[in-house]
Amino acid sequence: MTRKQxxxxxxxxxxxxxxxxxxxxxxxxxxxxxxxxxxxxALVNPFYAVQRFADHLxxxxxxxxxxxxxxxxxxxxxxxxxxxxxRARRDTLEHWVESGGRLVVDSRLIxxxxxxxxxxxxxxxxxxxxSKDFKEDDYPLCxxxxxxxxxxxxxxxxxxxxxxxxxxxxxxxxxxxxxxALRDKRxxxxxxxxxxxxxxxxxxxxxxxxxALFDGDHGRxxxxxxxxxxxxxxxxxxxxxxxxxxxxxxxxxxxxxxxGLTLVAALxxxxxxxxxxxxxxxxxxxxxLADQIxxxxxxALHHGGGRALHAAAxxxxxxxARRRISRYAVLSPEDxxxxxxxxxxxxxxxxxxxxxxxxxxTAGELHRTLALLEAARRETxxxxxxxxxxxx
Numbered sequence: 001m002t003r004k005q006x007x008x009x010x011x012x013x014x015x016x017x018x019x020x021x022x023x024x025x026x027x028x029x030x031x032x033x034x035x036x037x038x039x040x041x042a043l044v045n046p047f048y049a050v051q052r053f054a055d056h057l058x059x060x061x062x063x064x065x066x067x068x069x070x071x072x073x074x075x076x077x078x079x080x081x082x083x084x085x086x087r088a089r090r091d092t093l094e095h096w097v098e099s100g101g102r103l104v105v106d107s108r109l110i111x112x113x114x115x116x117x118x119x120x121x122x123x124x125x126x127x128x129x130x131s132k133d134f135k136e137d138d139y140p141l142c143x144x145x146x147x148x149x150x151x152x153x154x155x156x157x158x159x160x161x162x163x164x165x166x167x168x169x170x171x172x173x174x175x176x177x178x179x180x181a182l183r184d185k186r187x188x189x190x191x192x193x194x195x196x197x198x199x200x201x202x203x204x205x206x207x208x209x210x211x212a213l214f215d216g217d218h219g220r221x222x223x224x225x226x227x228x229x230x231x232x233x234x235x236x237x238x239x240x241x242x243x244x245x246x247x248x249x250x251x252x253x254x255x256x257x258x259x260g261l262t263l264v265a266a267l268x269x270x271x272x273x274x275x276x277x278x279x280x281x282x283x284x285x286x287x288x289l290a291d292q293i294x295x296x297x298x299x300a301l302h303h304g305g306g307r308a309l310h311a312a313a314x315x316x317x318x319x320x321a322r323r324r325i326s327r328y329a330v331l332s333p334e335d336x337x338x339x340x341x342x343x344x345x346x347x348x349x350x351x352x353x354x355x356x357x358x359x360x361x362t363a364g365e366l367h368r369t370l371a372l373l374e375a376a377r378r379e380t381x382x383x384x385x386x387x388x389x390x391x392x
Contacts, residue, residue: 047236050208058230072100074233080240084113098196106206120200124170145182163216166205313373320380344379
């Protein structure tokens with residue numbers, strides 16, 4: 001390495017060292033606690049934190065996605081709920097509140113038809129954004145609110161104020177006198193009104209979902225909004241993550257689904273292609289010649305009405321008669337019958353009927369005809385053999 005290369009290397013190292021020293025002097029290292037991402041139930045349950053909070057205060061909580069009316073003294077917290085969908089469940093909630101239930105709803109309640117506002121008497125009022133007095137800076141997300149009970153300032157907090165976050169630009173109004181309220185300089189942000197023997201509490205924010213419970217004084221707001229007492233039953237209802245159609249079908253119609261699937265499986269099994277015969281094949285065994293002849297005869301009798309059997313018997317008789325009767329082939333049918341009758345001793349008319357009339361009405365008549373033809377053939381052959389033996 002030359003001196004020039006050595007000098008360049010030293011200069012580069014010095015510059016890098018100075019850069020590291022400069023970064024070290026102008027950098028501050030601080031520890032920042034980063035919350036771990038939720039897992040397990042906390043990953044899917046938006047009310048996981050507030051449920052654990054209420055459980056430690058002595059309440060019994062549950063996260064429901066299907067409405068089932070609890071006892072009148074219980075508490076229902078609605079968030080992300082469609083109030084106007086389903087008249088039956090809306091009537092169920094209204095009757096439950098009027099019979100003594102405590103209902104708490106947040107700003108995520110969906111009420112496009114204003115049914116909830118007409119029933120509860122609590123409405124949201126929005127300022128005119130086009131007015132000169134409207135300024136977005138006057139509506140921060142977190143604000144100090146004063147707690148009121150029966151229209152008078154409450155004394156439950158240290159300085160009479162609470163911090164409420166996730167607020168919008170609207171405010172709450174009602175013609176009813178609020179039993180409890182949270183008010184800031186822009187108006188009421190939470191209020192409770194009486195409905196029948198129960199109560200409805202409306203919060204102009206969503207302070208009880210996910211990690212929002214840890215913002216501001218939302219823990220105190222939850223206790224005050226629900227009037228929480230030890231032993232209370234608190235139900236959180238949300239439609240953000242509702243069950244699928246299949247799970248609802250199984251939940252409410254499991255017996256019908258099971259019977260239907262069983263019937264479908266049985267029909268598929270009944271109509272499926274089988275891999276083998278319904279019964280095992282009989283053992284292979286050789287049949288005797290007599291069985292083979294009887295089987296062939298039954299087959300010929302079944303197919304064609306026995307005409308093939310009759311024709312075969314007539315041919316066999318003709319072949320035997322040609323050997324015994326001279327010029328048998330050129331004789332007329334009547335002469336053939338007469339010659340066979342003289343040779344065999346059988347009745348001439350019976351032989352003629354058996355040979356020249358192959359159509360019979362019953363299986364018994366066919367049997368007797370075939371027996372007569374076979375007997376005549378054997379008698380002809382027997383006489384021929386006797387004559388041949390006598391000549392010898």
